[in-house]
Amino acid sequence: AASMDPGNQRNYRLEFFGARFPNAFALPDGLVCITDELIEKAGDDKEIYGVLAHEIVHVREQHGLRSVLQNSAVFLIWTIMTGDISTVAGLGSALPAMLAESGYSRGFEQEADLGAADYMIRAGWGTKPLADILQRIDPEDTSLADAGEAISSHPLTKKRIQVLTEYEAKHPAA
Secondary structure, three states: OOOOOOOOOOOOEEEEEOOOOOOEEEOOOOEEEEEHHHHHHOOOHHHHHHHHHHHHHHHHOOHHHHHHHHHOOHHHHHHHHHOOHHHOOHHHHHHHHHHHHHHHHHHHHHHHHHHHHHHHHHOOOOOHHHHHHHHHHOOOOOHHHHOOHHHOOOOOHHHHHHHHHHHHHHOOOO
């Protein structure tokens, strides 16, 4: 983790846990968790490093804390306190709020993908290992993917891979 962000003195911790699904996530305190199933689905260590780099970017950029703030009632309270009730259209505002929140989450995911891409390009591996594991663990054959990107917290895998490929084309290894 130190090579990703040499100026950051944060202590990252890695924990593995058993689960029947491939996943990884990071907590704001620097704990990065990865499932055994994700490790088993990885073609090589570079794919795992790509996933870990993605999760470390979430921690470094404080996506967890920012997400909590975005999901909190702070906006609603501020709206009520300032008297700008026009932005709260009753209970019907719940769906637009959910969609706006999923947009923030997609933004965090793309930021983490690009941070991981930068790390992998600097390591001389390119973005293919990360793209490969994304495709392997999320081939978009689930019913949730059928709902589309509008209600998903993550961009669709195909789009994520396209963004990684375009980023690498613009930022080749030195």
